Amino acid sequence: MKKAPIAVLISGNGSNLQALIDACAAPDFPAKIVTVICNKDEAFGLKRAEKAEIPTQIIRNKDYTTREEFDEALHKAIVASGAEFVCLAGFMRLLTPGFVAKWQSRMINIHPSLLPAFKGMHTHEEALAAGVKTHGCTVHYVVAEMDSGPIIMQAEVPVLAGDTPETLGARVLEKEHKVYPQALKKMILTKTAAQSLSDE
Ligand code: GRF
Numbered sequence: 417m418k419k420a421p422i423a424v425l426i427s428g429n430g431s432n433l434q435a436l437i438d439a440c441a442a443p444d445f446p447a448k449i450v451t452v453i454c455n456k457d458e459a460f461g462l463k464r465a466e467k468a469e470i471p472t473q474i475i476r477n478k479d480y481t482t483r484e485e486f487d488e489a490l491h492k493a494i495v496a497s498g499a500e501f502v503c504l505a506g507f508m509r510l511l512t513p514g515f516v517a518k519w520q521s522r523m524i525n526i527h528p529s530l531l532p533a534f535k536g537m538h539t540h541e542e543a544l545a546a547g548v549k550t551h552g553c554t555v556h557y558v559v560a561e562m563d564s565g566p567i568i569m570q571a572e573v574p575v576l577a578g579d580t581p582e583t584l585g586a587r588v589l590e591k592e593h594k595v596y597p598q599a600l601k602k603m604i605l606t607k608t609a610a611q612s613l614s615d616e
Contacts, residue, residue, distance in 0.1 A: 419448035420604045423499035425490075425507035426454050430461020431589060432505040432526055432596050437468045439597030446604045451497035453490065455509055471497070477509065487515035494519075501607075503600060504558065513560035523558040524603055526596050528588050530554060530570055535563035540581040540588065551575050551584060553592045555599035569599040 419440070424433050433452060439445050452465035453473045465472045473493050480486035486509075494502060502523040516523070529539040531554040534546075543551040552572040559565035571591040575584060 417444065417446065420446055420501055420608070421450040421497070421499045422447045422501045422503060422600070423451045423453060423494045423497055424449055424465075424503045424505050426452060426459055426461040426505050427456050427508040428459050428461060428506045430459065430464045430505065432592055433461045434464050435593035435596055436503060436505065436600065437464065437470070439600070445597070445601065446608075447501070447600055450499050451494070453493055455507070461506070473497075483510070483512050484514065487512045491515055491518055501600075501604060502558075503596070505596070510562060511558070516558055516560050519558070521557060521607065522603075524555055524568060524599060525558050525563075525565075526592055526599075527554050527556065527563050528585065528592065530572065531556060531563060531567060538581075540585040543575065544579060544581060544584065549575055551588060553588050553595060555596055557603075568602055569595050571595040 424436060426433050436449060440447050440449055449470050451471050451473060452461065453475060454462055455475055455477055457474060462472050475486065475489050475493060477486065480489065500522065502519050504525040529543065530552045534542045550572050552570055554570045555568045557565040557568065571594065573587045573591055
């Protein structure tokens with residue numbers, strides 16, 4: 417089975433990266449991570465990638481004066497790795513519309529809320545403050561506007577009495593790890609099907 421080459425972009429702990437690494441280990445999973453790109457030297461996710469023997473690249477914010485220059489370097493690094501799809505997995509940086517356009521319908525993000533509710537940061541605090549009874553996570557295609565774009569998959573969790581942002585966040589994160597590999601598979605199969613139709 418041909419596995420689609422994937423780039424995973426991270427900035428931190430990389431627990432979603434780990435979920436993707438674990439999923440890709442299955443012979444029948446249609447993806448293989450060919451590079452992990454990170455914008456923070458100290459990110460623990462880099463260690464996860466090294467352990468899995470996946471090549472890593474660090475592209476530091478401070479080495480570029482403009483967002484366009486940073487994104488150009490990012491684009492080149494992804495292309496050089498051979499990746500055809502991109503997963504943002506806790507990549508804490510806004511991407512320029514030009515970069516996003518280059519990866520349109522090939523780049524997905526995971527966000528810790530049921531979009532369109534609670535975009536941006538501090539989603540668990542906001543969910544508790546709003547008093548919602550159900551919270552969760554979303555995997556969506558990346559478009560120029562932050563935390564928007566067509567939804568591929570969502571997973572719900574209950575908000576329980578006495579929840580703190582930490583307990584709620586941990587419950588959501590567990591779901592993220594299940595849903596992200598499934599959504600990645602869905603993107604690849606959707607794109608591959610569309611491509612073979614257009615090749616006919
Ligand atoms: C996750 O909650 C994800 O939804 C958000 O950033 C966090 C990354 O966590 N975009 P990790 O680095 O994958 O552990």
